[in-house]
Amino acid sequence: MDVFQQLDxxxxxxxxxKHVPFSSSVMINETEIFELLDEFRSSLPEELKQARWMxxxxxxxxxxxRKEAERIREEAQEERxxxxxxxxxxxxxxxxxxxxxxxxxxxAREIRLEAEDYADERLANxxxxxxxxxxxIKRARERLQGPPExxxxxxxxxxx
Numbered sequence: 119m120d121v122f123q124q125l126d127x128x129x130x131x132x133x134x135x136k137h138v139p140f141s142s143s144v145m146i147n148e149t150e151i152f153e154l155l156d157e158f159r160s161s162l163p164e165e166l167k168q169a170r171w172m173x174x175x176x177x178x179x180x181x182x183x184r185k186e187a188e189r190i191r192e193e194a195q196e197e198r199x200x201x202x203x204x205x206x207x208x209x210x211x212x213x214x215x216x217x218x219x220x221x222x223x224x225x226a227r228e229i230r231l232e233a234e235d236y237a238d239e240r241l242a243n244x245x246x247x248x249x250x251x252x253x254x255i256k257r258a259r260e261r262l263q264g265p266p267e268x269x270x271x272x273x274x275x276x277x278x
Contacts, residue, residue, distance in 0.1 A: 124158045 131151060135144040 121158070121161060121163070124154065124161060128154050128158070 128151070131146060131154065132144060135146045137144050
């Protein structure tokens with residue numbers, strides 16, 4: 119017997135049952151209806167049972183997929199947070215490196231200027247000393263080229 123014939127038998131049972139007075143309810147023989155339902159269940163095609171099993175399996179797979187998607191989403195958020203933190207650390211390190219380089223360049227510039235000032239001062243002193251020495255040499259030569267009888271010139275230069 120196919121499913122539709124069994125449904126027809128259940129329907130006939132309901133239609134042929136006694137009506138409860140003053141209501142739309144009917145009195146059905148409990149044993150008969152349970153027998154019909156058992157027959158109905160046992161005659162359900164195997165494909166329908168497999169389909170129920172497949173629906174259940176699909177629901178379980180969907181739940182597993184949802185859990186996996188949630189796990190992946192959480193991992194992605196953690197990775198994102200880690201990368202943001204790492205990026206902030208890198209930015210801070212770069213800023214610190216730039217500050218150190220600028221400070222070193224400023225110190226180098228200051229040291230170079232101080233060295234140039236020191237060298238210029240030493241050269242200026244040397245120039246003055248050389249100029250004075252040149253004047254002394256010039257006067258000494260002039261005295262040497264002058265008359266030999268000048269004893270004063272010899273004494274001035276310690277030429278005894």
